[in-house]
Amino acid sequence: MTFLADVATLARKDLRLELRARDTLPAMLLFVVSTLVVFRFALPEGADDVAAQGADDVAAQGLLWVALVFTALLGLARAWAPEREGGALEGLVLAPTDRSAIWLGKSAAVFIFLCALDAVALPAFALFFAPVNLSTVAGVLLANLGICAIGTLLAAMAAASRTRELILPLLFLPLAIPLVVGGVGASVSAEPARFLAFLGLYDGVFAILCWASFEYVVSE
Amino acid sequence: MSGGEKYLAAAYTVIFVTVLVYVAIIAAKLSRLERETAELAGLAQERRPDRG
Amino acid sequence: MSTSSLNRSGFGSPVPLLAVLASGLVGIALALVFFVAPEDADQGLSQKIFYFHVPIALTAYACFGWGAFKALLLLWRKEERYDLESYVAVHQGTIFGALTLATGSIWAKASWGHWWLWSENQLVLFLVLFLFYSAYFMLRFSIEEGPRRANISAVYALFGIALVPVSFLAIRLAENVIHPTVFTREGPQMTGTMFFTFCVAWVAISALAYALYRLELLGKRLDSNLRELREALSS
Numbered sequence: 001m002t003f004l005a006d007v008a009t010l011a012r013k014d015l016r017l018e019l020r021a022r023d024t025l026p027a028m029l030l031f032v033v034s035t036l037v038v039f040r041f042a043l044p045e046g047a048d049d050v051a052a053q054g055a056d057d058v059a060a061q062g063l064l065w066v067a068l069v070f071t072a073l074l075g076l077a078r079a080w081a082p083e084r085e086g087g088a089l090e091g092l093v094l095a096p097t098d099r100s101a102i103w104l105g106k107s108a109a110v111f112i113f114l115c116a117l118d119a120v121a122l123p124a125f126a127l128f129f130a131p132v133n134l135s136t137v138a139g140v141l142l143a144n145l146g147i148c149a150i151g152t153l154l155a156a157m158a159a160a161s162r163t164r165e166l167i168l169p170l171l172f173l174p175l176a177i178p179l180v181v182g183g184v185g186a187s188v189s190a191e192p193a194r195f196l197a198f199l200g201l202y203d204g205v206f207a208i209l210c211w212a213s214f215e216y217v218v219s220e
Numbered sequence: 221m222s223g224g225e226k227y228l229a230a231a232y233t234v235i236f237v238t239v240l241v242y243v244a245i246i247a248a249k250l251s252r253l254e255r256e257t258a259e260l261a262g263l264a265q266e267r268r269p270d271r272g
Numbered sequence: 273m274s275t276s277s278l279n280r281s282g283f284g285s286p287v288p289l290l291a292v293l294a295s296g297l298v299g300i301a302l303a304l305v306f307f308v309a310p311e312d313a314d315q316g317l318s319q320k321i322f323y324f325h326v327p328i329a330l331t332a333y334a335c336f337g338w339g340a341f342k343a344l345l346l347l348w349r350k351e352e353r354y355d356l357e358s359y360v361a362v363h364q365g366t367i368f369g370a371l372t373l374a375t376g377s378i379w380a381k382a383s384w385g386h387w388w389l390w391s392e393n394q395l396v397l398f399l400v401l402f403l404f405y406s407a408y409f410m411l412r413f414s415i416e417e418g419p420r421r422a423n424i425s426a427v428y429a430l431f432g433i434a435l436v437p438v439s440f441l442a443i444r445l446a447e448n449v450i451h452p453t454v455f456t457r458e459g460p461q462m463t464g465t466m467f468f469t470f471c472v473a474w475v476a477i478s479a480l481a482y483a484l485y486r487l488e489l490l491g492k493r494l495d496s497n498l499r500e501l502r503e504a505l506s507s
Binding site: 150153157160161162163167170171173174175177178181182185194195198201202205206209213216217219 | 347400401403404406407410411414415416420421423424426427428430431434435438439441442443445446
Binding site for chain 2: 316317318320321324325328367370371374375378379381382480484487488491494495498501502505506
């Protein structure tokens with residue numbers, strides 16, 4: 001099916017570009033670790049009380065999600081940079097490929113970047129704050145799907161705007177709130193399944209919406 | 221006025237004032253449109269001065 | 273040249289009639305709220321905020337839904353007028369949304385003593401939506417006027433309406449519900465008179481929103497027509 005072939009080609013192109021240029025991903029990795037360190041200093045020192053430690057662990061899970069969301073934003077701001085700098089987006093849009101393939105290819109590449117990010121962020125978090133459990137990892141993966149889906153589309157919208165870098169966070173953050181709720185819930189709740197199911201629902205709804213509407217975002 | 225009544229009055233006042241502000245903004249826009257129409261009528265007159 | 277409401281019917285704009293209707297209904301609703309509806313046993317007089325607060329919230333949702341509907345029509349039929357209609361609807365929704373937050377906050381202070389409560393699901397939902405739709409205007413005004421802007425605004429408006437149930441679910445999952453559940457599955461937990469007052473207020477607020485929507489649309493179409501006229505005259 002040429003649709004999937006196009007998607008794979010586009011995704012591979014982005015990954016290859018990043019492997020050669022090595023500018024976005026290292027920056028994201030450094031950013032997330034720096035952010036976690038800032039959080040460590042931003043948290044008031046709790047008493048050496050076991051109960052307080054437990055509460056700190058739970059509160060700290062939220063910080064992981066804040067760090068992940070804002071680092072993702074950093075990466076998304078650069079998502080369409082190769083196309084913009086080379087003027088390639090117009091070329092892609094004119095190509096006889098399904099426009100949604102452009103979105104899916106880009107999202108797939110962003111998803112891989114996010115997973116690479118998590119491979120560093122989660123161990124760093126476990127080292128600095130509190131251990132990471134399986135439902136957190138599952139939550140992060142599901143949230144990554146949502147982030148790459150809507151983030152790619154919103155970044156394309158922002159690319160059409162005059163205030164590019166400024167507007168992307170404004171567009172992304174309200175839509176990211178349910179993801180954070182789902183993710184933090186999965187991390188701390190006794191019943192993570194509900195939150196994971198919710199994340200799946202979010203991913204499904206918005207992936208379909210993005211897939212259907214991407215064409216209108218990039219065309220006249 | 222008791223506490224409850226004060227809040228009730230505050231809520232309805234907020235609604236009332238919001239609608240009034242909206243009306244004021246529309247009124248300002250209308251007067252601007254009126255000025256523009258007059259200006260355009262003048263422009264039209266210049267083009268066809270014979271048609272009163 | 274876009275079809276405007278100015279030259280569609282021979283009878284002129286329905287806006288004055290709508291405004292009279294809305295004023296009348298709001299007047300009747302106010303009279304009912306303050307003179308007919310019984311006072312609530314638990315919350316006292318401040319409960320009467322609810323008669324306008326909930327209709328305003330529902331109307332905000334309706335405006336966002338209307339905006340999303342017009343956005344869908346734009347993407348589907350590609351007629352220019354849907355862009356303006358969608359924009360004005362989202363604008364109305366945002367105004368009513370801001371009013372929902374204001375009246376909800378006052379009600380929260382009156383009933384529970386705090387100006388803001390994170391446990392108030394409806395308030396939090398409206399905050400998220402308000403943030404989302406405020407970004408709509410920032411997005412719209414940072415893009416050059418034209419079909420690209422219309423399409424992007426339309427897609428964003430559709431995302432907004434998808435966000436409503438998703439956010440609602442999210443907030444429900446995350447917090448306890450202490451919003452007074454006036455409408456439960458068994459039906460409204462109020463007396464007949466209260467329910468009637470509520471319904472009248474709802475119709476009144478809806479009429480008000482629609483009148484304001486048509487009014488704003490009229491103003492914007494007039495603006496756009498005048499601009500085209502100016503271009504035609506100065507060429």
